[in-house]
Amino acid sequence: MAIVLIRTLLIYALLLVTMRLLGKRQLGEMELSEFVVAAVIADLAALPLQDIGIPMMNAVVPIVTLFCCEILIAGISMKSLRLRTLLFGRPSILISQGKILQSELRRNRFTLDELLQELRSQGIDDIRKVKTAILETDGRLNVLLSASAEPVSPELLGIDVPEKGYPIVVINDGRTLSANLRHSGHDARWLEKQLKSHGLQSAEQVFLMTVNAFDEIYLAKKEGQP
Amino acid sequence: MKRELAALALLLLLVVGAWWNVQTVDQLTDSIRRDLLQSQQAVAQGDYPTAERLLQQGLARFVKAAPYTQVFIRHDEIDSCMDAFYDYAATLCEEESPEALAACEKLLYHLQGIDSMEHPLPGSIF
Numbered sequence: 001m002a003i004v005l006i007r008t009l010l011i012y013a014l015l016l017v018t019m020r021l022l023g024k025r026q027l028g029e030m031e032l033s034e035f036v037v038a039a040v041i042a043d044l045a046a047l048p049l050q051d052i053g054i055p056m057m058n059a060v061v062p063i064v065t066l067f068c069c070e071i072l073i074a075g076i077s078m079k080s081l082r083l084r085t086l087l088f089g090r091p092s093i094l095i096s097q098g099k100i101l102q103s104e105l106r107r108n109r110f111t112l113d114e115l116l117q118e119l120r121s122q123g124i125d126d127i128r129k130v131k132t133a134i135l136e137t138d139g140r141l142n143v144l145l146s147a148s149a150e151p152v153s154p155e156l157l158g159i160d161v162p163e164k165g166y167p168i169v170v171i172n173d174g175r176t177l178s179a180n181l182r183h184s185g186h187d188a189r190w191l192e193k194q195l196k197s198h199g200l201q202s203a204e205q206v207f208l209m210t211v212n213a214f215d216e217i218y219l220a221k222k223e224g225q226p
Numbered sequence: 227m228k229r230e231l232a233a234l235a236l237l238l239l240l241v242v243g244a245w246w247n248v249q250t251v252d253q254l255t256d257s258i259r260r261d262l263l264q265s266q267q268a269v270a271q272g273d274y275p276t277a278e279r280l281l282q283q284g285l286a287r288f289v290k291a292a293p294y295t296q297v298f299i300r301h302d303e304i305d306s307c308m309d310a311f312y313d314y315a316a317t318l319c320e321e322e323s324p325e326a327l328a329a330c331e332k333l334l335y336h337l338q339g340i341d342s343m344e345h346p347l348p349g350s351i352f
Binding site for chain 1: 227229230232233234236237240243244296297298299300301302
């Protein structure tokens with residue numbers, strides 16, 4: 001029991017470090033090889049936890065080896081376009097100017113049903129509206145609509161809309177995020193003043209407070225606060 | 227680039243570690259095998275006390291190496307080897323030559339298994 005507990009904690013720590021160092025990409029954005037490596041690492045990690053007769057080294061060595069290979073391949077493929085193409089393939093155009101490129105569809109083993117399903121999921125019901133549909137190397141289908149089918153934007157209408165900037169969280173569940181506060185160009189005195197103007201004594205009474213580049217504030221009090 | 231270099235260094239460290247592991251298991255099994263072969267000769271000559279002393283010497287080497295074997299070798303293999311040690315010891319106590327020689331062969335086979343398992347040979351890789 002104690003051995004399983006200790007092994008679990010050690011493997012968990014190793015996985016945390018490995019996954020953290022492998023990068024921030026989410027599962028859905030992984031390349032096929034990255035997904036396979038992640039799945040193999042998960043399987044390897046489970047082995048010594050299920051059977052205490054298997055030395056932990058039998059999991060640690062392959063996990064560390066795969067991690068090193070992944071880091072090296074990622075680093076080299078960042079520099080070499082040829083290697084990147086070899087390992088991850090290249091994006092394929094499946095629809096061009098409203099016309100399905102059937103040979104590309106076959107080459108990528110992408111069925112017509114899958115293509116239509118992807119288009120429907122993006123709210124596109126008419127293939128003629130599609131200027132280009134690109135199957136990315138991570139399996140996602142990105143669709144660019146023809147100019148006439150694109151949604152109306154302020155730019156198209158010639159309307160000048162001022163940028164609002166990104167709202168920065170300065171209080172998160174009662175805690176003041178000092179770095180964010182500094183990043184927003186304000187200090188503790190400013191924050192205190194803002195809280196007082198909302199009838200609050202301290203940051204602990206605030207659930208969420210954000211401020212954007214125009215000093216527009218969003219403030220949500222904690223439930224139960226007057 | 228630092229991360230890639232660190233990964234390369236770690237990979238090289240693993241290669242060195244693997245080479246060290248092969249050398250260590252070689253040394254361990256070779257030293258025990260020498261004891262057992264001498265023990266086998268003693269059995270053939272009917273000298274059971276010497277055979278048992280050499281067996282105990284080999285067993286002591288194997289037990290002493292436990293911190294290494296338990297980390298790097300499957301525990302099933304270690305248990306099988308220990309069983310083979312005690313089977314051989316039991317036949318020596320009974321002073322039965324054919325059984326003792328067979329038990330010693332079995333023990334040598336287990337040791338060879340542990341050794342070859344760690345060697346990067348086509349048989350152990352595939």
